[in-house]
Amino acid sequence: MQQAGSGHSTAGTPTGGRDIRVAVDIGGTFTDFEIFDPATGAVHQHKAPSTPADPSIGLLDGLRQAAARFGFSLADVRQVLHGTTIATNAVLERKLPRGAVLTTAGFEDLLQIGRHGRRDIYALTATPPPPLVPRNLCLGVVQRLRADGSVATPLEEASVLAAAHRLREAGVQAVAVCLLHAYANPAHERRIGEMLAEALPGVAVSLSSEISPELREYERLSTTVLNALLVPIVAGYMAKLERRLAQAEFGARIYLVQSNGGVSGTAKAGREPARLLLSGPSGGAAAARRLAGSLGLPNLVAIDMGGTSFDVSVVHGGQVAMVTEGEIDGLPVRLPMVEMRTIGAGGGSIAWVDPGGRLRIGPHSAGADPGPACYGRGGTGLTVTDANLLLGRLDGETFLGGAMRLDREAAARAAQDIAGRIGLEADATAAGVIAITNASLAGAIRLSLFEKGLDPEDFCLLSFGGAGGVHACEVAEELGISRVVFPPHASTLSAWGILWSDIAHDLAATQILPLTAAGPALAQAAARLRQDAAALLAEDGVAEAQRALEWSADCRYAGQAFELAVPLAQAEFSDAGLGSIAEGFHALHRQRFAHDDRGVPVQIVALRLTARGRLPKPERDAVEAQAGTARTQRLVLVEGAWVPAAICGRGAVGAALHGPAVIEEAYTSTWIPPGWKVSTDPSGALMAERSA
Template sequence: MNASTKPVRIGVDIGGTFTDLQIFDARDGRIVAYKLPTTPEDPSIALVEGIKTAGRRYGFTLSDVGYLMHGTTIATNAVLERKLPAGALVTTAGFEDVLEIGRHYRREVYSIHPQPVPALIPRNRRFGFHERMRFDGTAERVPTEADIDAVITQLAAVDIETVAVALLHAYANSDHEQRLADRIRKALPRLDISLSSVISPEIREYERTSTTVLNALLQPVVRAYIDRLDVRMRTEAFAPHLLIVQSNGGVCTPATAAAEPARLLLSGPSGGAMAALELARQFDEPNLVAVDMGGTSFDVSVVRDNRLEIVTLSEIDRLPVRLPMIEIRTIGAGGGSIARVNAARQMTVGPESAGARPGPVCYSRGGTEPTVTDANLALGRLDAATFLGGAMALDRDAARAAILARAGDPLGFDTDAAAAGILRLTNTNLAAAIRVSLFEKGLDPRDFTMLSFGGAGSVHACAVADELGIRRIIFPVDASTFSARGVLMADIEHAFGRSGVQRFDGSAVAWVHSCFESLKAEGAARLEADGIAPNDRQFELSADLRYRGQAFELSVPWGEIPLDESGIGEIGLRFHAQHAQRFSYASPEDAIELVTLRLAAIGRMARPQISAQQPSHTDSPTAGRRSVYVNGQWQDVTTWRRAAIRDSLEIVGPAIVEEDYTAVYVAPGWSLTRGRDGHLVAVNNEELA
């Protein structure tokens, strides 16, 4: 039985605190969710154990699983925590210091001691290679065998696991990189090798070099994880078709992930963004701001006019990454974010997180510093007895004691006021991240509906929306594991790009057409290797354009526009309009330059046919009442079980709606009803009045 005929498909999103599963079973059309703490020492432990436990709970076996779609933060965490192997960089002689020179701009304009740009490879492991390729792809200096031997001797003399090769203008002609790589593989087969002409064949040597170095340093990390996961699955006789989620929202094979791990840097958050896009179309909500608050981070993505923005240059910890990624803004704000009082008697929340271990104080795993989860529990917004569906009892007294000792006493507040301050500061930070994500695009938050998901997000959503003037919030089914829903629905996707700076007019038609055909052939070959049938292949073209003289580009989707002179004119008009939207001006009289042509080669996966979820039919859908701290005082608040909410019921705040893995806090002035397919919709009645 092959993967496509097995009934169960699983999407998994492994975060820094929890591992989230969404499981589709074609035998009854249901999607169910399961959540368990992440095992930081080896995330594959929680993944496999979670699937086994979910199988016992929901009635499937490991042999029933056809596809395992895997989102992971392993690449991101390795970079942020600097848990990277020793590596070397080989570049054109004279360009060994590109990583440290960077772009000569200062982020900390007023700092007396600005932090230097981090260089992941020290100077003594950056080697110059005597070669030179011109910008047009012609060779100015062809390397000799002696030149190659000299580099190999230098690499052999240092204790490294991986090497990045980023030669000048290799995007125009990769011959020198390929020739050097072939010799290194023969002489030093133990080394992983990453070539700039493979991972990022584009102009701008700093960004291309940075991306290649990140890819090289992540190769041993990601390969080791995939190998551990493979061994663990073999031990359990678990043999699904494994696919890994990339930063562009598509999935790839483990072999591709191991060779090009830099494409995984936004693997986890991209699942949530893709799920948000699906729900936006389902709800006919073309403008959604999707917010995912988990245990460690808060991720913001924007669906505008039924599409997600794909950026071609992003950063991780100030390190440029020139690869297509869904545009996601991330801050260190989650349920595990630690609240502290500094020497100036100022409270801060995050970005440090208690993680899965020890976790918040209330987890009783050795944590001593209060977190956002501790504050929500202390103020009654979480139920200590039903957390994780009752699988983890929380210690409310310990949480309150830690808040008083670490935040209340230093500031002269009682426990309630200190906990409320933690939440108020957290909500302000969350609202600021959303505001920046929209304002930088010239967008008004009041024109958007908020989609709130993640285990920690729904208790904060109303307060954050109030601060932004957002009047409508959607809380999706299984909100705590919603990112795994996007993973579950992902398609295979490969991204290709080719730089060719030139005037964007009729003179570019021949190059654009030739480049498209070349990239399409490359994409078709990759999809063929993935086993994707020709009828399930789709190719999406886009162009990175700029006004002549600019140092940045905008990516304009090509869509169904023909690849001829009239089509280039239409794309130019779209560029002007997009430029005006993003930067409040356009210059239609100025010449446009084409910088890079991009192609996404997509292999459409069969979509699960999901049965609509029906509410439970009970005479009394309320779960009870609980004392909750609301607007500076304790109130007796009604609590509801989400599964029991019927279509006709309207819940008026303040109220709590609980489910196994999260809770929704309906603030005063808000009301909540059951919407399409079981998703909950909250509306600010005060704003609408």
Template sequence: MSITPFIRIGIDIGGTFTDLQILDERDGALRSLKTPTTPEDPSIGLLAGLREAADRHGFALSDIRLLLHGTTIATNAVLERRLARGVLLTTAGFEDVLEIGRHSRRDIYGLKPAHEAPLIPRDRRLGVPERIRADGGVERAPEPAAIAALIDRLAALEAEAVAVCLLNAHVNPAHEQLLARALRQARPDLPVCLSSEISPEIREYERSSTTVLNTLLMPVVGAYLQRLTGRLAEAGIGARLLLVQSNSGVCGAETAALQPARLLLSGPSGGALATLRMAEALARPNLLGVDMGGTSYDVCVVRDGAVTRMTQGEIDHLPVRLPMIEIRTIGSGGGSLASVDEAGRLKVGPRSAGSRPGPACYGRGGTEPAVTDANLALGRLDPRFFLGGAMPLDAAASARAVAEHVGAPLGLETPAAAAGILAVTDTNLAAAARLSLFEKGLDPRDFSLLSFGGAGGLHAIPVAEELGIPEVIFPADASTFSAFGILHSDIVHDVARSRVMPAAPESLPRIGDFLDALRQQGAALLDADGVAPADRRLAVAADLRYRGQAFELVTPWEEPAAEPAALERLLAAFHAAHRQRFSYSNPEAPVELVALRLSATGLLARAEARRAPGRGAERAPEARRVWLGDGWREVPVHQRERLTGRIAGPALIEEEYTTIYLGPGWDCAPGPEATLIARRAGTEAAR
């Protein structure tokens, strides 16, 4: 007799560790696991984590029903330029759009500003003799002979993938589709991406950049997914595999292989989703979520119970015109390396030790001091209980690395040098969080700080002090909290129609046609995912701007309909949003509609979850020597599993995969949803 699989797992593969949240849907038991990432092939570490979870928690690999997978595979491929050799087919005369860009200068004072080379060089950007007019009419159709000649050149150019981005293809994709049919017939082995499929919107440069990025990632992500699915099958895992997208929803492996650019913020978006869920559960609509892992520090803002979603972001200065959660990321994590430059300045990050060799204390050959080494050298980490005791640390190696690379160059004793590393780190972290709030006109004092990630607990209190935030919340299983967000994801598809038209009654017939087309497209995508009608949610938004503006505001359309009253409500929402964002609005000015967007959500089945006790409850309270800036002091060490009442800092709170540093002048007590809530003495909770 076969037994229905009952294990649901959320996976977040980071640069240093792979985090798992395991939900047993029979009794709702929720457990966490952390295992080192294998950079050479992340699927190896993923399978190792699944096997360890099965052994530790007593289930078979065949019991896994659902795998929800967040990954940095696409992000790292772009950052490291490990991309396929691509060719761009574009309208003749527009081959240099990708290189011309927007002529924006990031370093306005630089005499010789750096200019990044395009991802596809000039000799592999080929012009197609064709033209679609702005109204969608055909000015010139591509000739069969010209198409055949282009296909012949692909072999000589050793193309591994082809991007097709023709002028005005977002209005009429006929010519792109014609090229795709010819390419796939002649070269069925060659990945082809059309701009009208990945980013059917105005602005040629952004559409070209997005299409090229997606194209060059297709072989990379496709090969990874092929390896992963093969390993899953060999291990007897028949679970449904869903990949986390930048919009915080998930999609099937087939969609991810065809549109890998949607995975560029895959891991961090899980943390944003978890932050949003915690804001709802704790009734704290203003929450600043900060995720400090081994490699990076990610900041997301929940304001008035909602996260900010963007229609365009960028990675490594490359624009990506796709919906994504707004997240600020800096290269500062537990593995970030400290060094002293030629001017005698102490720097921390963005270089990272990663998981191999890792910080010096890992004992894997690393010799440079990382943030983790500084924390260990100051007594804030227990070398016997790192990763729940699964990975003992070498405290002597940390002290040597700090002394040699920071202490000696600066003439400081080891404790002072390690404290300097943490001071620089905390300042960098606070600056990233401050910018995420200030750029929106928000006051940090109105927010609570939600700290998660394996290294976050050691830095949350100093960061909150720099920001003036009075309350810090530490969720249960903080080290794997992004995987918790991933575990509770839903299927989400974002589709758009881009046309510039007056947001006025005369445009209602066209608006109605676009709404109908978007709803049909969304329904077809959810049909392909097997989502039942009762589990579907459709949300519409409009990109609006005052006529003459060069930017738009994405405005949710609560009751979309091609009716004057519905349009009036949309315009009122736009004026209000413009006033909030820019401190003014002009209801008398004409408004343009630039795009309509639909988010089609397929709700995945939910199971009640309760956190199972972690390892550490059996450890007795103790004290440890910790450097507090003015000397060594005996500081009490509490086990989170045993904590039942309020404690005052300075203190350390340990759990299986992370440690919390509670500074002087702060106290901490258990809160709802298995959280710990720390407050500065004499302050009330933020709202």
């Protein structure tokens, strides 16, 4: 089956002597870098424009800039941990290759039927996302497995060859194979995979028993289809990246960031690119979890606002929630991932007027090319960044540390165009853009908390991303949150979180049995998962001493249609071990739903293993000291009036700075509105609080 790139975890043999470790987060507008130099213990940040047509160009250009700026060579780089939105964007924009589905005969309509749950109960009509594969390319093959994996109808290989002939004529580039109950017995899928590899050379083939060996047919099929369609996309990108790195004589080991917050080598990422769908944002969640511990703030709402999107993750009790099933653009993805909510709201989000004359923001974005009108690259639409510039919250002379000057006149022209259509002055229009944006951001946060039964007043807001600082305090005020944390390296914090990542591989074995009778089956499944984990970690070059295994079990009460993941201290399935699992499930059910029922039998649904490979990383959260520029003043528009605001660098904030104020850094600005004050924490973070 086709894999991305060369299929190797390295792009050559490292020759440098400084063991530089680089984390990269490629966003829609900017590419962020965090660089750890073990020789000095310093962690540096860098930011460069993204190149959407070929993200590998922006990555390599930014890496060269960082090397020149911080005094190292590309040969000194030993590891690159790479977060990317290439898979996410391909799905959101539907820029996917022509694909097909092979499934059990009689179930060819499964992708079109989907699930009938109504997400919007007030909508007059349901509008499910269109299937990624048309019905005429969903073909059945003669075979049938029972739920226990036994064979009801043997595989008829002639039907596979007939389907392969039709797919060859259709010119498909990817095939998803998802048979009924293949999680219980993968033999038929594996044979079909072998036959398709021979009959359709060069076509990407994904097997559900490999990418998502779990029950729930539609979700497993959706995940397999996404994976198959993404293989050519990621393969093309990895080939370009490896070719450019080879030309630059760059020999570092490359790791791709996954949706679970860990990383994997390029071979695994090439086989299973669906695991990259939250690649970049998961780094921000990892950073939030680390900061929750170091700052002593166990409850944080982490908001990452960049140029294109706004991501919300919740740290509750010091932990970020993980889910075994997420979604991308309404399409289910049955893979472990960080729980996160994303909306299309960023600095590049474009203002527009709907047919009813209402001012709207996004979700379409100006991106990196042409970018907001003030970038002077041909953009004409009014964006959130343009509005912040017009209100005085951004300085056009110091943007990106002075590397990019912003054109205020171009922003004013864009605002005037919208203002003329809604009957307001340009200044009032810019203020309206910010007010609507803040309301959208607050709404996304409310949903993330309320659906868990959590109160915003019990949380601090952790603001990061290049655009987050100019919105965070006002969003917090709307939510009733009284404290906002602005960490060091806020603009590149997702990359900073990636910098601390370890290798993580998620494996699962479905076992639907009464828990009391599941001991022998679970022991066999655990042995198989250990073997698979060892092979994956060996593929990534992880030494035995650097490996760790984390177990959990999906359990439910008999008759329930959902499961809870119960953490296991060890994979021990004696009667005492099974009893411990049951007690853990009862306690978790009581915590989540305020009740448990020990009179109902507990079922095991799946055994899960996360195999971790520890990577070298910084020993402490060292970051560069921030320059303390002298305080000045600038007029800022506040509630319709231009008022003087204090302007300074992060290093000049000191014990207390009262709003209105703007704190300017190389890659971000922070707006402290009236009624708020900010001070510097010993960690280097800025702590903003509402005044009494």
